[in-house]
Amino acid sequence: xxxxxxxxxxxxxxxxxxxxxxxxxxxxxxxxxxxxxxxxxxxxxxxxxxxxxxxxxxxxxxxxxxxxxxxxxxxxxxxxxxxxxxxxxxxxxxxxxxxxxxxxxxxxxxxxxxxxxxxxxxxxxxxxxxxxxxxxxxxxxxxxxxxxxx
Amino acid sequence: xxxxxxxxxxxxxxxxxxxxxxxxxxxxxxxxxxxxxxxxxxxxxxxxxxxxxxxxxxxxxxxxxxxxxxxxxxxxxxxxxxxxxxxxxxxxxxxxxxxxxxxxxxxxxxxxxxxxxxxxxxxxxxxxxxxxxxxxxxxxxxxxxxxxxx
Numbered sequence: 698x699x700x701x702x703x704x705x706x707x708x709x710x711x712x713x714x715x716x717x718x719x720x721x722x723x724x725x726x727x728x729x730x731x732x733x734x735x736x737x738x739x740x741x742x743x744x745x746x747x748x749x750x751x752x753x754x755x756x757x758x759x760x761x762x763x764x765x766x767x768x769x770x771x772x773x774x775x776x777x778x779x780x781x782x783x784x785x786x787x788x789x790x791x792x793x794x795x796x797x798x799x800x801x802x803x804x805x806x807x808x809x810x811x812x813x814x815x816x817x818x819x820x821x822x823x824x825x826x827x828x829x830x831x832x833x834x835x836x837x838x839x840x841x842x843x844x845x846x847x
Numbered sequence: 848x849x850x851x852x853x854x855x856x857x858x859x860x861x862x863x864x865x866x867x868x869x870x871x872x873x874x875x876x877x878x879x880x881x882x883x884x885x886x887x888x889x890x891x892x893x894x895x896x897x898x899x900x901x902x903x904x905x906x907x908x909x910x911x912x913x914x915x916x917x918x919x920x921x922x923x924x925x926x927x928x929x930x931x932x933x934x935x936x937x938x939x940x941x942x943x944x945x946x947x948x949x950x951x952x953x954x955x956x957x958x959x960x961x962x963x964x965x966x967x968x969x970x971x972x973x974x975x976x977x978x979x980x981x982x983x984x985x986x987x988x989x990x991x992x993x994x995x996x997x
Contacts, residue, residue, distance in 0.1 A: 707973045710981035713988040718868055719891075720995040723914035741869075764873035822991060823857045831860035833983035838863040841972060845870040 721822065728817045733810035738765070738773055740814065743782065743799065743807040752799035755788060759797055761846075782806055871972060878967045883960035888915065888923055890964065893932065893949065893957035902949035905938060909947055911996075932956055 726737045733740075745762045746752050754762070760770045774797060777783040782803030788794040799807070823831070876887045883890075895912045896902050904912070910920045924947060927933040932953030938944040949957070973981070 704978055704981070706978050706981045706985065707969075707976060710976070710984040710988075711968055711973060713985050713992060717988040717992040717995065719914040720992065724995060764869040818861055819857075821995075823861060825991065825994070826857060826860070826987065828854055828856050830983065830987050831854070831856045833980065834860040834987060835856065835863050837976065837980050837984060838860075838867040841975065842863060842867040842870060844975070845867065845874060845971075 724821060725814070725817055729810065729814055732813040732817075733806070735806075735810060738763070738769075739777060740807075740810060742770075742773060742777060742797070743803055744811075746783065746797060746799040747804060747807050752804065753786075753789075753796050755794055755796045756785075757794075777803070874971060875964070875967055879960065879964055882963040882967075883956070885956075885960060888913070888919075889927060890957075890960060892920075892923060892927060892947070893953055894961070896933065896947060896949040897954060897957050902954065903936075903939075903946050905944055905946045906935075907944075927953070 722737065729735060729737065729740060735743075741763045742759065745759060746754055756767075756770065756774075759765075760767060763770075765773070774783060774785060778785065782800055784798045784800055785795050786798055788796045826834075872887065879890060880886060885893075891913045892909065895909060896904055906917075906920065906924075909915075910917060913920075915923070924933060924935060928935065930952075932950055934948045934950055935945050936948055938946045976984075
């Protein structure tokens, strides 16, 4: 280990971040399920599709955006397709590929779920931050996201 | 929504944090599996037990520490028990309860897995932070952890 790796503050920061994220995710997911009957994975699939042009995205791009492996994505899309919220279709330009499309029902369900979820995120987390702390988080996680999506 | 809820920096910080955490977790888990053949859930069970007095913890306390529901915990403990890394035993003191105990093999396996994992955490994340950024993260996540474990 190099000298910079022994900074105790970094190890402490990692533990606080990692453990808190597990607790926070569990709490937000518990509320999401109670309000809307969906788990975080499903919510994120609907979120990413709702923000994509024409509400559609190739399966590979969707998997990358939500950091799901192909098996897990297939399984969740099966569930979402049975509920009528998502459809899989041949890609519009490249018939060999598949893309996931948000249905009208899916859009409605997502919009309805996003309101209490957003409120929960503020209640549990964001309302307790100062703008300076939010800025500091942005400066930590944005460059990391850029590195991880390179 | 109250006025403070419209601060755009907070929404941005949330998205950067949440999306990056998904990518980061996926990347670290990919490396953990490649190095040690275990997923993050298993790693965290072994971590929590390795830090508990006498390497043992009641199932309820373990579930809370890693934010697993009871079914998920039972399933993972079945797997870890089959591998010989963890044992379930009646609680010392209260024979009606069960506790999970790290075995000697489990301790060895965890120690071996923790070295490359810790290196990965620094490589991917912590080496890119300043001490000031680590301090800011600690100040964000420690109070949140306290609130969530109240």
